[in-house]
Amino acid sequence: MTADIIDGKAFAAGLRNKVAGHVARLVADHGITPGLAVVLVGDDPASDVYVRSKGRMTKAAGMLSVEHRLPADTTQDDLLALVARLNADRAIHGILVQLPLPKGIDEARVLATILPAKDVDGFHISNVGLLAVGQRAMVPCTPLGCILMLREHLGDLSGLDAVVIGRSNIVGKPMAQLLLGENCTVTLAHSRTRDLAGVVRRADIVVAAVGRPCMVTADWIKPGATVIDVGINRTDAGLVGDVDFAGVAAVAGAITPVPGGVGPMTIACLLANTVTACCRANGLPEPMGLTL
């Protein structure tokens, strides 16, 4: 058996195309241009690549892209002041502060300062809480992108056994919430999980979000399972995920590649969330229909 490759790159291009269509209508019919501000503190090279491609895609969709690059020794007060300015800026509908932040800056404090309505990452506690109780929220981009690919590939997810490996606030936990919202039976595994291989072997859906190259191997996978690889690991062999792609592809029913899987979907969902935030801010119907 050879798994279907879930082409996140192509899926994301289609989603960005839809975003661009909605943006064009917002501009033409209402004179409103959705605006996204990205804040990068310090000079992490991987973050730089990511922030740059985000800015390029934001502009390509017809939106306003504003980048704020601050030195690594920026104080927390200066960062909070910038967030407050962006909160008050009517041209900005979405704010993303790139994580991780340098040591000495309280990440939770910064995220709590972003207006929930502009929190296109979905990391503010009020969005986290709204997602947990199943109410209208801004949904984190990476898990949202994973759900869109799963729905496209499997249709209805009801009743499927899903195992998420990794319990971070930005990927694992919201991923588990969204799968629960799709009526999956969800297991959230982490570094203290006993017999991880045995747990994963029961899964119809496996989402790997750990940050360990090629951790998930073919012998962990139930034949025919759908495997979503969130991991981004830079190794001597290049960019690899958390899944041993070649081995797992021989057993799974479908798998996302790295690169070209979850990553591009994350950026496309960020643009979609920005359009949603813009429409909500202006009392307009939400064309994307992706959020709760």
Ligand SMILES: NC(=O)C1=CN([C@@H]2O[C@H](COP(=O)(O)OP(=O)(O)OC[C@H]3O[C@@H](n4cnc5c(N)ncnc54)[C@H](OP(=O)(O)O)[C@@H]3O)[C@@H](O)[C@H]2O)C=CC1
């Ligand atoms: N494609 C994309 O768009 C994105 C990709 N990423 C990538 O996804 C990966 C995960 O990111 P993130 O969630 O921020 O990572 P974190 O480092 O915040 O969390 C990693 C999680 O993996 C768990 N873990 C670590 N070791 C093991 C192990 N041996 N067995 C089982 N679980 C383990 C940890 O468990 P514990 O809690 O017990 O410590 C933790 O919950 C990274 O490679 C990152 O680069 C992240 C965001 C977006």
Ligand SMILES: Nc1nc(=O)c2c([nH]1)NC[C@@H]1CN(c3ccc(C(=O)N[C@@H](CCC(=O)O)C(=O)O)cc3)C=[N+]21
């Ligand atoms: N506030 C915040 N929000 C985030 O969403 C966020 C963040 N901080 N910090 C870092 C992680 C990581 N992340 C990625 C997004 C896209 C790709 C991506 O497009 N990857 C390409 C490859 C890019 C390359 O070649 O490096 C791919 O997988 O095909 C990767 C990683 C978002 N994150």
Ligand SMILES: [Mg+2]
């Ligand atoms: Mg992290």
